[in-house]
Amino acid sequence: MKKAGLLMIIGPLFLLGLFYFPLWNIMLGAPQYPEPLGMNIHIDGIRDMNEFDLQNIDGLNHYIGMRKLPKPEEMWEFSTFPLVIGGMVALGVLIGILGIIGKLNYQWYAGWFVLMSILGILGMYDFNAWMVDYGTNLDPNAIMKLANPDGTPMSYKPPLFGHAKMLNFDVTSLPSSGAWMMFVGMTTTVIAFFVGWKATKKPT
Amino acid sequence: MRKYSYILMLFGITAFLSSCGNQGDNKSSNGALSSSAAEKAYVAPGEHDEFYAFMSGGYSGNITVYGLPSGRLFKEIPVFSQFPTSGYGYSEETKPMLNTSFGFVPWDDAHHPDISQTNGELDGRWIFINGNNTPRIARVSLETFETEEIIELPNSAGNHSSSFITENTEYVVAGTRFSVPVPQRDMPINEYKGNYKGALSFISIAPDNGRLNLEFQMMMPGFNYDLSHPGRGKSHGWFFFTTYNTEEAHTLMEVNSSQNDKDFIAAVNWKKVEEYVKNGGGTKMPAEYAHNVYDEHTHMATSTMKKEVITVDPTKVPGAVYFLPTPKSPHGCDVDPSGQYIIGNGKLSADLTVHSFDNMIAAIEGAKFDGEAYGIPILKFEDVLAGTVKSGGLGPLHTEFDGQGNAYTTFFISSEVVKWKLGTWEVIDRQPTYYSVGHLMIPGGNSRKPFGKYVVAMNKITKDRYLPTGPEMEHSAQIYDISGDKMELIYDFPTHGEPHYAAGCPAELLAPNSKKIYRLSENKHPYAVLTPDQAKVERDGNEVHIYMSTIRSHFTPDNIEGIKVGDKVYFHITNHEQDFDVPHGFAMIGQNTSELLIMPGQTKTSLWEPKKPGVWPFYCTDFCSALHQEMQGYVRVSPAGSDVPLTYSLGE
Ligand SMILES: [Cu+2]
Numbered sequence: 046m047k048k049a050g051l052l053m054i055i056g057p058l059f060l061l062g063l064f065y066f067p068l069w070n071i072m073l074g075a076p077q078y079p080e081p082l083g084m085n086i087h088i089d090g091i092r093d094m095n096e097f098d099l100q101n102i103d104g105l106n107h108y109i110g111m112r113k114l115p116k117p118e119e120m121w122e123f124s125t126f127p128l129v130i131g132g133m134v135a136l137g138v139l140i141g142i143l144g145i146i147g148k149l150n151y152q153w154y155a156g157w158f159v160l161m162s163i164l165g166i167l168g169m170y171d172f173n174a175w176m177v178d179y180g181t182n183l184d185p186n187a188i189m190k191l192a193n194p195d196g197t198p199m200s201y202k203p204p205l206f207g208h209a210k211m212l213n214f215d216v217t218s219l220p221s222s223g224a225w226m227m228f229v230g231m232t233t234t235v236i237a238f239f240v241g242w243k244a245t246k247k248p249t
Numbered sequence: 250m251r252k253y254s255y256i257l258m259l260f261g262i263t264a265f266l267s268s269c270g271n272q273g274d275n276k277s278s279n280g281a282l283s284s285s286a287a288e289k290a291y292v293a294p295g296e297h298d299e300f301y302a303f304m305s306g307g308y309s310g311n312i313t314v315y316g317l318p319s320g321r322l323f324k325e326i327p328v329f330s331q332f333p334t335s336g337y338g339y340s341e342e343t344k345p346m347l348n349t350s351f352g353f354v355p356w357d358d359a360h361h362p363d364i365s366q367t368n369g370e371l372d373g374r375w376i377f378i379n380g381n382n383t384p385r386i387a388r389v390s391l392e393t394f395e396t397e398e399i400i401e402l403p404n405s406a407g408n409h410s411s412s413f414i415t416e417n418t419e420y421v422v423a424g425t426r427f428s429v430p431v432p433q434r435d436m437p438i439n440e441y442k443g444n445y446k447g448a449l450s451f452i453s454i455a456p457d458n459g460r461l462n463l464e465f466q467m468m469m470p471g472f473n474y475d476l477s478h479p480g481r482g483k484s485h486g487w488f489f490f491t492t493y494n495t496e497e498a499h500t501l502m503e504v505n506s507s508q509n510d511k512d513f514i515a516a517v518n519w520k521k522v523e524e525y526v527k528n529g530g531g532t533k534m535p536a537e538y539a540h541n542v543y544d545e546h547t548h549m550a551t552s553t554m555k556k557e558v559i560t561v562d563p564t565k566v567p568g569a570v571y572f573l574p575t576p577k578s579p580h581g582c583d584v585d586p587s588g589q590y591i592i593g594n595g596k597l598s599a600d601l602t603v604h605s606f607d608n609m610i611a612a613i614e615g616a617k618f619d620g621e622a623y624g625i626p627i628l629k630f631e632d633v634l635a636g637t638v639k640s641g642g643l644g645p646l647h648t649e650f651d652g653q654g655n656a657y658t659t660f661f662i663s664s665e666v667v668k669w670k671l672g673t674w675e676v677i678d679r680q681p682t683y684y685s686v687g688h689l690m691i692p693g694g695n696s697r698k699p700f701g702k703y704v705v706a707m708n709k710i711t712k713d714r715y716l717p718t719g720p721e722m723e724h725s726a727q728i729y730d731i732s733g734d735k736m737e738l739i740y741d742f743p744t745h746g747e748p749h750y751a752a753g754c755p756a757e758l759l760a761p762n763s764k765k766i767y768r769l770s771e772n773k774h775p776y777a778v779l780t781p782d783q784a785k786v787e788r789d790g791n792e793v794h795i796y797m798s799t800i801r802s803h804f805t806p807d808n809i810e811g812i813k814v815g816d817k818v819y820f821h822i823t824n825h826e827q828d829f830d831v832p833h834g835f836a837m838i839g840q841n842t843s844e845l846l847i848m849p850g851q852t853k854t855s856l857w858e859p860k861k862p863g864v865w866p867f868y869c870t871d872f873c874s875a876l877h878q879e880m881q882g883y884v885r886v887s888p889a890g891s892d893v894p895l896t897y898s899l900g901e
Contacts, residue, residue: 097828108874
C-alpha cells in the first residue's frame, strides 16, 4: 500500500513540469526560413522558440489576415490552466498521502487519472477550437485571400498533432517536454493503481 | 662582348626550351589533378567555407569579405569610401566617419587589414585597416562587420607600414611612407634631406570596446617606412619596420632612392618608448586630427577634432631603436611565428634576408655598432643575419608562415610563390602566379598560430586570366592548397579593387558571433521610433524631421503634406523588423544623395531638399517581401511660403 501511495504522490508531481516546460510546440519552416520559426505553448501563454519568433509569425500571418497570437491576458485559458494543473497536483498528492496512511483505497488513484484525462481531453478540445478560430476567422481585408481548389477560403489551422503543408510553410505540431512529463506522471498514477490493486489482492 | 651576349642568348633559349618542357609536364599533371583540385576548392551549395578572407580593397577604400577555399564574395564592408549601396558616408549618421582635418574626405586607399590577437593568436574581435592617402586607421567590428571607428594620423603621409597589431592588441601601429616636414610648413622641397621626418604612430586599443587613442609618435629620420610587423613570443615588445629611400631623395625616386646597396629594418623597442612616455617623456605638440566613432546603439557617428599629440625623439630614449642593414629597398617585413626570424623582402634583389632576433639582442648587448644614422645605432649586417634564402626568384615582396616551419614568399618580378624552410633556408617548392603577385595570405599567417591550409596570392596584373572587360579589369587571386609538401593551385578568382593584403580567419571563430539583427529595444537613436504610433512629422523653421518606421510592407507614415520648396527634410527611418536578413531601403526621387539600406532594428537618416512643387514618391529599395512593390509613399511639396498644413498619415 505504501509503494502505491508513494507512486501516487510522485506521479502528479511530474505535472509541475508544466509550469516550466512547454506543453506543445509548433514549428514553421519555409524555404526562406531555414531556421524555422517556432512557438511554445505553455499553460500560461505562448512564447517564442527563439527570440522574436512570435513577432515574425505575426508579421507573416498579417498577409493572410490572421489575427496576432494572443497575449496571456487575452485568453482565459492562460489564467485557468495553471490553477487547474496546480489543483490536480495538490489533489493527487493528497490522495497519495491519504492512500499511504490508509484513509483512501487505490481506486481513488484511478479516479484521479480519469479526472485528469477528462480535463486533458477538454483542454485539447479547447486548444483545437482556438486553432480552428485562429486559422479560419480571417480579416476580410486580408492582403492575400487564398481559396482551395473547390473555391472555399483556405484555412490556416495548424495541425493539432503532426505535420501539415500550409502555403510555403511546413508546419509541425507536437507535444513538448511539459506534455511528456504530464504523460509520464499520469502513467505513474496508473501504475500506482495497479500496484495498489495487486497489494489488495495478495493477502486474500 | 659580342660572344658574351651570344652565350647569354643561347642560355636564354635553353631556359626557354626547358621551361616549355616544364610547362608541358605541368599541363599534363594539371590535367590529371584538375578534378581533385576542383574538389578542394568546391564548397557545395548550402555548405559553408572553412575560412573568412578579408581583403583590402586598395583604391576602393573598403574591405571585401570572401570565403576560402571557394573564393566566393560575401560582403563589401565600407570603411574609407562612401558606399551608396548602404548609404555609408551619405547618411547623416555616417557622414562624420569620413571627417578629417582636411574636411570630408570621401575616399582612401586601403591597404593592410589585420585581425585583433590575444597571446599572438587571432581572437576575431576586430579587424583594422589603414587609409594610405589621408593617413587614417579604421577599426571594424567582426560582430556587425561594420566600421566602428576611424582615427586620423597627424604628421604622417602615405600611411603604408600600417595597420599591424601587437600580439595582445595593445597597439595598432602605423608608419609613414612619405616623410614630410613636421610640423607641416612652407619650405623648399630640396631641403628634404635631414629636415623631413617619418612618424611611427602607436595607437592604443581599449581592451573592452576597442576605442583607439594615438598614444605617441616616434619622429624618425626622413626615410620611407614601407611595411612593418610586431615581434611575437620572445620578440614581443619590439616592432620592425622596413625602410627604403635611406638616400632621402625627393625626386625621380625610382632611381634616386634605389642607390644604396642596403637600406634598414628599424627595430623599435616600443615597450621602452611606452615606459618613457608613461614617465612623462616626449613632447606635447599641437596637432589637428579627427577621431570618428560610430556607436552601435545610437547608430550614429560623432567626429571629434583632437588638438595635441605626444612626439618622441628616438635618440632621447636609449635602446629604443636600432637599424638592421637589409639589402635592396625591402618591402615586406615579416616575423615568423616563433618571433625569432625577421624577414626583409628586398624587392630589388633575388634573395631574402633573414635576421635573427637573438643575434640582434646579442649585438645590442655587445654594443657592436657599425656607425649610426641621425643618432640611431646601426648594427652590423653580419652580426644580425641569420641566413639568406637563395630563391632564384626576383623581387621578393612579402612572406607568411604555415606554422609547420615553412615560409611562403611572393616574388613580384618573377611572378611566383616560393616555399622555403625556416632555419635551413632551402627552397622546397615554387609555383607561378598570374601575374605579378603582391602580397599573399595564409589565415593567421602573420600570427603565432597560422592555419596553414591555404595560401592566397593577390596579383597586380590580370591580363588574360578571365573574359576581357575592356581596358580595366579586376585583379586576380589564386588559392593554393599548402597542406602537402608541394603547393597546389586549386582556384583562381577576380577580387574587387586592388587587394594589397588580406587577413584570414577560421570561420568558427567569427560565424557564431555574427550579429543577425540590431535589437529595437536597444536602439538609442535620438530620432528613432520604437513603435509605429510614435511616428510623427515635426517642423522647426525650414527643417522638417520625419520620424518614420518601416515593417513589411509599409512606411509609417506614407502620406505627408505641408512640405515646402526650400525645406530641409530629414527622413529618420527605423526598421522595425526583428527578423534576420530583412532590411528595408529608402529612396526619394531627385534626392542628391544615395539610398539608405536600414538593417532590422536600425535607424538611418537621409536629407532631402525638395526643389520643385509636386507630389513626389519614395519607396523601399530592398525587395523585402511579396508586397515590396507596394512599399512606397508620397510627399506633397508646395511652393515656398504656401500654407498647406503639415499632416501625415497611414491608411487614411
Ligand atoms: Cu521594404
